[in-house]
Amino acid sequence: MLFGSLSLYFVATLLGVCALFKRPLCGLLSVLLMLPAFGLYFFSLFYSYLREKTFPLGDPYGFISFLGNLFVPTFLFLTYKYRNLLGFAHLVAFVGFLATLFALPSSPSPYKSTLYGLHLLFASLSYLFALMGGLSAFLRLILERRLKKHVFFQAYVPLDSLRRAERLSINLAFLGFTFTLIFGSLWARTQFGKHWIDDPKLITTLLLWLYYALLSHLNLLKKLKPRRFSEGVILGAIFSLINLFFVRHNF
Structure with a gap:
C-alpha cells in the first residue's frame, strides 16, 4: 500500500508541475490523486496496527511521515474553499511523497x-x-x-x-x-x-x-x-x- 501511495503522490507531483504551465485540468487531477494517495497511506497505518497491535510511529521516521501526510488532507480542505491554492498542488504532493518515503524505514512502537x-x-x-x-x-x-x-x-x-x-x-x-x-x-x-x-x-x-x-x-x-x-x-x-x-x- 505504501508503494501505491508513493506512486500516486509522484504522479500528482508531475501533474501539479504541469498545472504551472496554464493547464488547470492537471492541477485538478493532481488534487484528486492526492486523496487516494493519502487513503492508501492511512490504510497501511491501520493495517500495521492490526498486525502489530501498535502504530509504526516508534521512531522519528514514522512520526515525521505521519505528520507530513497530515498536511495533505489539510491542503485538500483549503483547496476546496480557495481554488487559487491549486497552484501549490505540486509542492504539497511532493511533501506527501517525501513523507511517505519516511514510512518505509519506520519501525513499530515498542509500546503496544x-x-x-x-x-x-x-x-x-x-x-x-x-x-x-x-x-x-x-x-x-x-x-x-x-x-x-x-x-x-x-x-x-x-x-x-x-x-x-x-x-x-x-x-x-x-x-x-x-x-x-x-x-x-x-x-x-x-x-x-x-x-x-x-x-x-x-x-x-x-x-x-x-x-x-x-x-x-x-x-x-x-x-x-x-x-x-x-x-x-x-x-x-x-x-x-x-x-x-x-x-x-x-x-
Missing part, C-alpha cells in the same frame, strides 16, 4: 498500548496545528505589510481567513497538547506505575502546553495587539519545531 498510540496521535495533530498557525500568522504579517505599502498582488487566501486560521490553530494546538499530556500521563501510569516521569520530551511538551494556554487566553481576553499575537503564534511554531526535531525521550 492504545493509550500510547493516542498520545502519539494527539501529539502529531498538535504539531500540525502549531505549524499551520505559524504559517498563517507569517503570511498574514507579509500580506499586511504589503497592503500598508500599497503593493498590489494576488492574495491566495483573504486576510480575514488568515486571522481566523491563526486563532483557530492555536486553540486546536492547545487542545491537542492537552490530550497529548493526558494520554501520556495515563500511559505512564500503566507502564511505569506513576503519572509523571522526568523525561525531557514530556517536560518541553508541558512548557509548550503552558505557552499555548497563555497565548490563547491572552487572545481571548484581547490583551495582545494583532501583530504581537501573530508574532507569538510564529514563536510557538518555532518552539514546536525545536521540540519535534531536537528533543528526545530518554526511555
Whole structure:
C-alpha cells in the first residue's frame, strides 16, 4: 500500500508541475490523486496496527511521515474553499511523497498500548496545528505589510481567513497538547506505575502546553495587539519545531 501511495503522490507531483504551465485540468487531477494517495497511506497505518497491535510511529521516521501526510488532507480542505491554492498542488504532493518515503524505514512502537498510540496521535495533530498557525500568522504579517505599502498582488487566501486560521490553530494546538499530556500521563501510569516521569520530551511538551494556554487566553481576553499575537503564534511554531526535531525521550 505504501508503494501505491508513493506512486500516486509522484504522479500528482508531475501533474501539479504541469498545472504551472496554464493547464488547470492537471492541477485538478493532481488534487484528486492526492486523496487516494493519502487513503492508501492511512490504510497501511491501520493495517500495521492490526498486525502489530501498535502504530509504526516508534521512531522519528514514522512520526515525521505521519505528520507530513497530515498536511495533505489539510491542503485538500483549503483547496476546496480557495481554488487559487491549486497552484501549490505540486509542492504539497511532493511533501506527501517525501513523507511517505519516511514510512518505509519506520519501525513499530515498542509500546503496544492504545493509550500510547493516542498520545502519539494527539501529539502529531498538535504539531500540525502549531505549524499551520505559524504559517498563517507569517503570511498574514507579509500580506499586511504589503497592503500598508500599497503593493498590489494576488492574495491566495483573504486576510480575514488568515486571522481566523491563526486563532483557530492555536486553540486546536492547545487542545491537542492537552490530550497529548493526558494520554501520556495515563500511559505512564500503566507502564511505569506513576503519572509523571522526568523525561525531557514530556517536560518541553508541558512548557509548550503552558505557552499555548497563555497565548490563547491572552487572545481571548484581547490583551495582545494583532501583530504581537501573530508574532507569538510564529514563536510557538518555532518552539514546536525545536521540540519535534531536537528533543528526545530518554526511555
